[in-house]
Amino acid sequence: MDDSLFPRPRAEIAPGAVHVPDWLTPAAQARTLAACREWARPPAGLRTVRMPSGGEMSVRTVCLGWHWFPYGYARTVVDGDGAPVKPFPPWLGELARAAVADAYGTEAHGTEAGGTGAGGTGSAAPPPYDIALVNFYGPDAKMGMHQDRDEESDAPVVSLSLGDTCVFRFGTASGRGRPWTDVELRSGDLFVFGGPARRAFHGVPRTLPGTAPPELGLSGRLNLTLRVSGL
């Protein structure tokens, strides 16, 4: 049976962690994918991240705005070709702000329109989103449980998924073990985690190869996480 006939409801997975299915329209997914393909080109393109332990991440990544490496941010690809990181485009910042507003709802959290919602910095103007990590998952790629904690800012992390469905595992801030909740993220889904969920451990134990919408033309999965550096 085709379960795409049944709309999936939005869900608060934990306080401050919200899943909004089908947030990006098919046209917006196609535009975002086209942009990712440009960003993936060298210099400062898609790369394999080597961990301090010597292992390699199975996910390949390209960064915009600030270059993430284990464990910090730089303006050049310090652990790769050394090129300056590509700029973070203003349209991605707008997308991130719209995502946060939609995920939290301005009334529910009592923030001003355009604020950063849970995890925002109060009445001061929120700092702009200035980092994107674009992760590419081939059929066997996964990401272990980790915290996003190399940013100085507590602003919510905005995650957008394209292509194959994945299992996204969302735990707590206390450790990488249980309890956790497994959520299926499909192409076009939004997931925002801020406030009490901002430092929760999370990971991607697997993707479901071959589940991407055929019209998108992507084999594999792309995830964009948009962040505020506070740097």
Ligand SMILES: O=C(O)CCC(=O)C(=O)O
């Ligand atoms: O691919 C995902 O959905 C999660 C990515 C992630 O957690 C990260 O880039 O830090």
Ligand SMILES: [Fe+2]
């Ligand atoms: Fe993460």
